[in-house]
Amino acid sequence: MSFPSLHIHAGRLPLVLLSQLLLLFPLSCTLHRHHAMSDFKIPFESNPNQTLTYEETIACYEKMAAAHPGMFQLKTAGMTDAGLPLHVAVVSHNGEFDPMKIRQSGRRILLINNGIHPGEPEGIDATVMLLRDLLNDPARQKVLEHLAIVVIPVYNIDGCLNRNSYTRANQDGPESYGFRGNARNYDLNRDFVKCDSYNARSFNQIFQTWMPDVFVDNHTSNGADYQYTMTLIATQHNKLEAPLGDFLQKTMKPYLYAEMASRGWEMIPYVDGPGDTPDQGISDFCDYGRYSTGYAAMWNTIGFMPETHMLKPFADRVHSTRAFMETVIRFIDENAAELRIAREAAWKLTREKKEFVLDWKADLTHIDSLEFKGYTAKYKPSDVSGLPRLWYDRNEPYTKKIPYYNQFVPSLSVKKPLAYIIPKAWEPVVQRLELNGVAMKRLSQDVELEVENYRLGEFQTRNAWEGHYFHYGLKVETQTAKRRFHAGDYVVFCDQPANRYLLETLEPQAPDSWFAWNFFDPVLMQKEYFSAYVFEDLAAQFLKENPDVKAELEKKKAADATFAADASAQLDWVYRHSPWYEPSHRVYPVARLMKEAKLPF
Ligand SMILES: [Zn+2]
DSSP, X not given: XXXXXXXXXXXXXXXXXXXXHXXXXXXOHHHHTSGGGGOOOOGGGTOTTOOOOHHHHHHHHHHHHHHOTXXXXXXXXXXXXTSSEEEEEEEOGGGOOOHHHHHHTTOEXXXXXXXXXXXXXXHHHHHHHHHHHHHHOGGGGGGGGTEEEEEESOSXXXXXXXXXXXXXXXXXXXXXXXXXXXXXXXXXXXXXXXXXXXXXXXXXXXXXXXXXXXXXXXXXXXXXXXXXXXXXEEOOGGGSOHHHHHIIIIIIHHHHHHHHHHTTOOEEEOOOOSSSSGGGOEEOOOOOTTSHHHHHHTTTOEEEEEEEETTSOHHHHHHHHHHHHHHHHXXXXXXXXXXXXXXXXXXXXXXXXXXXXXXXXXXXXXXXXXXXXXXXXXXXXXXXXXXXXEEEEEEEEEEEEEEEEOOEEEEEEEEOOSEEEEOTTOHHHHHHHHHXXXXXXXXXXXXXXXXXXEEEOOOEEEEEETTEEEEESOOEXXXXXXXXXXXXXXXXXXXXXXXXXXXXXXXXXXXXXXXXXXXXXXXXXXXXXXXXXXXXXXXXXHHHHXXXXXXXXXXXXXXXXXXXXXXXXXXXXXXXXXXXXXXTTTBOSSEEEOSOOOOOX
8 A cells, every 4th residue: 555646547657657667566566456457467378388486376366366356365374384375365256255154145165276286287377367367357257156266376385486397207398397296295185184294284274164165176197198188087976975976977077078078178087097008998086085186075075186188288288277167167157056955965964874985996897988089009119128118109099989987886884983082192183183173072081981992903004105104905803892081082973074084084994094194003013022931930820810711722722733833922822812911002092982971071
């Protein structure tokens, strides 16, 4: 507000003077308040091989915020590992930027995320142009009667600042771009549940604030060559609650595919399948909670990762990304009421159903077919190794039916408990539940309760993956026992919107559980042991006093010759069946309360 007279008279200033002033004060919001100031151009529009830098992107959003205060709001919302705050822009009519009030008015919410992989920057440029043109054209603003658009302009700020021209080795432009890893070299599109990065923790909170109906996370794909510029990962529809999955599969996806084709950007599902080349078939992608759309699915949000093809020119990739977002916006505008109904039915199921699926697998007996426009895959001797190498012959395009595996079935399910009890010591877990707005109560005094405990059995571990030693394939044994809990421990009832998130993170067998991501590793280690020469006498006395254990030992010796010949193994076996063995070893700390109990709060 330092230049009010300039603001009022800007339109009458000689052009030369105005441009000089702009050079002097390039970041002054006051100067940009004039409507015309949001009619800027971005570098892409004069050179289609350029993408905005982080600083240029935020400057564009600041211009739009200054020019359209009644329709556009730009705020910072949480920190990133880069030490810079995330920005969140909201486009909404009537100056209403409160998510609760927007929802109460019946409008839907679309969340768009850009630059999670900054080497794949189409969404950054496409969204700036889309928003600018919407804000400058009243005819385009009709859609705001049915939805609000929320945008994270750049999510991986860290990687976006790490600009180079090489790390997307095979990609056709832009000439320079950011890097995939964030400031701590995390892939943020694996971090939505474990939340190692501040970026992800801030995202969890932004997502909970807006609880979008539809979520779009813009990407570029690698892989095979084919004729399409745009490929699409949609939330695997069987992973959504049935009413919402059906809506996505039968109503929304057919609309998006048809509309994109009519705009000249025919799409194909993300090209990933059982063979080396796409003509052997395409399979839907199982988007677990670590991925953006998988996290969204935990909250009954339909998610899309549009993946433009890296071998197509950057300009085509930007234009098709914009076309996709505009198509999604149009669909929501035309189907707002149906989307609301489908989502409300899904929420009801999430709150009330008794059994939850933890993992899925492709149903290989159910094969659809898909018309695919590819290029013929061929092999020729490599100039590098002399061995056969794959190449796609663009002079031999083909159109043919290929197998499409798009039905997934549950491979692991579990009954939900009445509540989980989380001992207060496991703070990193509690913090993540808090970020996600999970309702928790705390015990006001110590109490003994009958609960289900998991004893952790065998599992496999993947070395040094995304900052973790990721566990998978866990086997558990369920034991019902009395267990003592303490004042301050957390009780999490499974009757809330967060149910699915709770089951998929707190059940240790779930593919993206806290257990899988090493949050509970300390309980895997035994802390005390025995001195064999001393324990020999104690063990002998214990077997004398416990003839049933002794009988079990003799039976095992009779059945297992190796065991019968191994003195240490037998002593260890007795120790593990004795009261000296620590009861907490390999017991999963989070308990499942299965029946109503009087709980002190
Ligand atoms: Zn990506």
